[in-house]
Each structure stands twice: as structure tokens, then as C-alpha cells.
Amino acid sequence: MKVYQILTTVAYGDAVSNDCLAIGKLLEEKGYKTAIYAENISKSAEKLGVKKFRLLPKIRPDDIILYHLSTGTELNKLIKKFNCRKYIIYHNTTPPDFFVRYSGRLTRLCYKGLEETKDLKDSFDGGFCVSDFNRQQLKSYGYKCNLTVRPILIPFEDYEKTPDADVLKEMGGEATTNEHKIKNILFVGRIAPNKKQEDLISLLYAYRQLYKDDPVRLILAGNPDGMDKYFDRLKTYAKELGLNDIVFTGHSSFAKILAYYRSADAFVSMSEHEGFCVPLVEAMFFKVPILAYSSTAIPETLGGTGILLEDKDPSHVAFCLHEVLHNKELRAKMIEEQSARLKDFSYENVAKTFMDQFKEFTGI
């Protein structure tokens, strides 16, 4: 018996890949024979032993497949054909509407992803969902199999690595030990219409209008690849508002991302679609107070911590942000609550939950 994880892409830095690699490592530690097969593999993933899907050996009836679903792919059709026990690990697919104006390819992929997810409703023996939001979605698609919830498995020791010294210096040093003259407002996530980076640009404009003597810097850490039109539009919007100092990091190394987190005075998300939102947990880890617009899985991941925004009025968000940056009592309370919430996502807790669910499903 062997446990196969199958997915579309294993690449550096994306949440689905990281979850898959962490599960692979965990299963191996627990003594299972396991392997990862993907359609597209980055060079770094290849070094970690991830293999091309076309090299997948013959699957035996006693094998187990864990299938990570997050987009439209040919795999969604092929997966039905395997004659063994199959379990979906559902990461959610971004609704295609977000991409209509920007990318026909992504619109089609996401549309296919949603349709294929529905089409697979009777194909699995069980499912692991990374949030209850995702579980409810599968149930609404008619999934009758047992669906469990467990957060994404995050190996936090990676976050203890050394941050990029140049970025850290440029951003004014670590936020926990330095009183920044220019406060750093951070959002981490690929440049994509569902992440709503334009609302963060509006926030920056409103903040500077309302609090002229309180300098802030907006850092949008995310890869714009494949989203050129949206990225161009964001930059033009910023230019029209006279905001020429926004830090668009582009594709960044892990060390640079660590530096942005360590130097952040607040983490703000205006995203309108998240199946889990790992950056929120990362912000909790780096003790960065979070303000987030209430959408999809975000309230669930925050678990009552951070400041949840019910509307996007830039003036109102700017007011809340100003409080978070300057009200020491509020800030300390936020960090205290977030640190307590972080324990729910500890590697040990999530690994135990996953293994319990896995054993309950498979009986092995």
C-alpha cells in the first residue's frame, strides 16, 4: 500500500504546494510509503522528489490517493479512473468572475475548476477541507462523502530563517524592536483581482488625506505573473492618485518575504476570496496586528482575532488602521489574541488532526 498525493502544480511559495509537501513529509515520518506526482513541477520541487504525473506508476487497488483540488485541470477527469480509495483535499477555486476582465485563460481555468469540482461529487471516499467554508461549498455541490476540516499544515520552523538584511534595513528594521518613523502596511498575496489590491491603494490615499503628519508605506508583496493587465491597472490607479511610492515587490525570495513580515507594523487584507488565507497565520506568527475585510474563509481563519472589517469604505478602514498603529493598548491586545489563535495552527496540532482524520478515513 502506498499513499500518492496528486495535484496540478508544485511550485515555490504557493499554499497548496506547501500543504502537499508538508503532508508528504508527515506521512513519511509516520512510516507510510508515499510519493507526490504533479503535472507541473518547479525545479526546487523536483529536488524535493516530486515527480511528473505522466510517470505515475500503476495504481494498485490497496493504494490511497490524496487529490489536491484547486483549479481546472485534465487531472480532474483522470482522477475518476483510478480504482483505489481516493480522498479530496479541497483548497477551493477562485470564482471565475474575478478574472473576466483580465485573463480569458484564467477565467476558463477557474470556471472549469468549479464545474469539475461539482462533477467529482461522487468520486471520493472522503474529503479533507482546509476550512469549514470549503466544506460547506463541497456540501452545496452535492458531496455526500464524509468531509472533515483541518487547517493547512504549516512548518513554522521555516519562518525562523534569517530575513533578507537589505530589505529589513530599507524598511526600517524589525517592527517589534523599532519605532518606525514610516509605518509599514503590508499585504502578502499574488497580484490578483480577487485579492483586491486596488482597495489597499484606496486605503493608502485615504490615510494620507486624513493623517497628513503620519507617514505610512504600503507594501504589496506578491507575484504579478499572468496578471499583467490587472497589474498595469493597479499601477495606473496609484499614479493617478499621486501614490508613486507603493512597494510592489514582484516575485520575492522567501528571505525577502520574511523581512517584509518582520518589518510590518500592520497587515491589511481586502481580499474577497480566500479558501483559508495562509498570510493571516503568518502575520500572527510575526506578531503583526491584522485588519481584514470579512469575506469567505477569512473570519474563520482569524477565529475572533484581529479587526474584522464589515465594509470597505477607505476612510473608515484608514481610521481603524490609524488606531491599530497608534493605540498601544489595542495593539497589544490584538497581538495577544492573535498569538493565542496561532496555537490552533501549530504544526503539532494540525499534524495530529490530519493523522487522526487520515486513520479514521483509511483505517490504517
Add this chain to the structure above:
Amino acid sequence: MSTAREMMAEIEGKSTVGHVDFPVTFFEINMMTAGSNEEYIRDILKNIHEHGTVVPQYVTLREKIAGLIFGFYINHSVYQQNDLHVNFNRVFDEIENNRREIAELRDRIVELHRARNGAGEI
């Protein structure tokens, strides 16, 4: 003891939030003018470069053996590559035609405007 959210709600209840007017909204930013033509062409060129790179076919030993036996796949790949280039050239021609038409229409608009309103800034 209050939670952070309760603290924030209390602060909000006691304060007046200012209002900011925006000179432009994100929705008013026209996507077609967000990037210049040169940028679009640069992107297309980048795509051509990426797609134009022949992917090495025979990576694993199994593939290499298969390649030796079924060498005609090499030709197949070359044909595919040539087809791609032909298609890209068609796209380029289309872009050039569109740009020419846009320029002609712009001149016509200027001409009509001046015929009606006389010379001056449009």
C-alpha cells in the same frame, strides 16, 4: 475584559470618522490605457520568446530510448514549433493592422472636429 474587536467598536462609537473624496476611482481607470502599446508588444514578444523555446523532449532514460526508436517525434516537434511561429506572425500582423486603423480613425476624428469647431485644442 474586552476583546480587541470590542475595544475597536467602543473607539469607533466615540469618534467621528472623516470622509475622503477620491479624484478618480479604480473603475474609472481604463484597462486599455493602463499599459502602453509598447508594453503590450513587449509582453507579446516575451510570450513568443517563452513559447518559442523548444522544450527538450528526451529527459529521462525511458524517453531517450523511446526517442532513439521513434525519432520522428523530433520532426513532429519542429513542425509544431513552425506552426507556432506562423501563428505568432499572424497575431503581429493583426496588431499592426489594428494600430494603423486606430491611427486613421484618430486622424478622422480630429479632421471632423476641426471641420465643425475650427482649429484649436480638442
